[in-house]
Amino acid sequence: MSDALYVPKPMLYAANPLDRTGNWRHSEDEIAAKLADPRSRFLPVWRLQPLLAGDEVKTPAWIDRAEIESLLPDAITVSLGLEGDIAHFAIDVSDLEEVTAKARFEARGTFGDLWSMHSQISMADSAILATARAMTDWHRRHGFCAVCGHPTALHQAGFMRRCTNDACKSQHFPRTDPVVIMLISKGDKCLLGRHDRFPPGWYSTLAGFIEPGETIEDAVRREVMEETAIEVGAVTYKFSQPWPFPSSLMIGCVGEAVSDAITIDLHELSEAKWFDRADVLAALQGQPDAVLRVPPHFAVAHHLIAYWATH
Ligand SMILES: [Zn+2]
Numbered sequence: 047m048s049d050a051l052y053v054p055k056p057m058l059y060a061a062n063p064l065d066r067t068g069n070w071r072h073s074e075d076e077i078a079a080k081l082a083d084p085r086s087r088f089l090p091v092w093r094l095q096p097l098l099a100g101d102e103v104k105t106p107a108w109i110d111r112a113e114i115e116s117l118l119p120d121a122i123t124v125s126l127g128l129e130g131d132i133a134h135f136a137i138d139v140s141d142l143e144e145v146t147a148k149a150r151f152e153a154r155g156t157f158g159d160l161w162s163m164h165s166q167i168s169m170a171d172s173a174i175l176a177t178a179r180a181m182t183d184w185h186r187r188h189g190f191c192a193v194c195g196h197p198t199a200l201h202q203a204g205f206m207r208r209c210t211n212d213a214c215k216s217q218h219f220p221r222t223d224p225v226v227i228m229l230i231s232k233g234d235k236c237l238l239g240r241h242d243r244f245p246p247g248w249y250s251t252l253a254g255f256i257e258p259g260e261t262i263e264d265a266v267r268r269e270v271m272e273e274t275a276i277e278v279g280a281v282t283y284k285f286s287q288p289w290p291f292p293s294s295l296m297i298g299c300v301g302e303a304v305s306d307a308i309t310i311d312l313h314e315l316s317e318a319k320w321f322d323r324a325d326v327l328a329a330l331q332g333q334p335d336a337v338l339r340v341p342p343h344f345a346v347a348h349h350l351i352a353y354w355a356t357h
Pocket of ligand 1 (some may be wrong): 142194
């Protein structure tokens with residue numbers, strides 16, 4: 047079996063070059079100093095769309111502090127990390143009307159949808175932009191305390207919100223929703239499924255949200271049983287990928303089936319099948335006569351399929 051097909055490489059949204067070490071975020075003085083530092087860089091985000099520079103290749107359009115100073119007192123401003131000692135922030139400018147937002151930044155870039163432009167963005171930049179999108183989305187959704195309903199306020203450079211009700215003071219932290227995504231195999235074949243919304247011939251790995259009280263392994267076994275009635279034995283974690291739509295973490299696993307009769311849940315899938323390794327390799331190689339198509343390289347599903355097919 048060829049190992050050449052599977053070369054681990056940075057995954058979309060998963061190769062963040064910034065130093066996210068957050069100890070400095072616990073000091074309001076240090077945060078204020080970073081926000082005031084003229085060397086700090088700010089990325090405007092308007093209604094979940096980051097400001098992007100460039101035409102064919104898009105890069106984050108970092109703005110100097112002086113250009114957004116008038117927005118700073120009220121705008122949600124979130125640390126994205128450090129490069130050396132230079133702080134990078136996302137600043138949510140969603141309160142600006144569309145015409146105003148576009149006009150204000152048109153000399154620096156245009157606001158663009160992260161998902162539709164992913165092929166024009168480097169892996170490293172995609173990870174920074176994914177963080178900016180996930181964090182600004184979380185702040186937009188958590189303006190009020192889930193415990194008592196009072197407004198919350200931003201702390202720790204955006205990595206905590208605290209209830210402003212003195213009788214409550216609950217702390218709220220950015221959420222990440224864990225999703226298991228799994229390549230299930232039995233001998234020399236693997237289990238892939240499809241939804242009606244997929245392009246013709248396209249099959250992918252099964253996936254589902256982890257529920258409270260479950261381990262990763264439990265969730266893999268439950269989801270596969272629910273969707274296909276296949277029983278899974280050993281489960282091994284392989285790769286993960288942030289998926290900021292709005293806040294998932296895809297936890298990629300491989301699992302060994304101990305049964306092979308498929309009964310699909312039509313609420314979850316439109317089809318599930320066992321595929322031979324040779325057919326999966328043909329799909330990964332993009333052979334025109336391949337009996338299936340698999341997700342492209344930017345998805346963790348592709349990495350799981352390629353990993354299994356080449357080991
Ligand atoms: Zn509260």
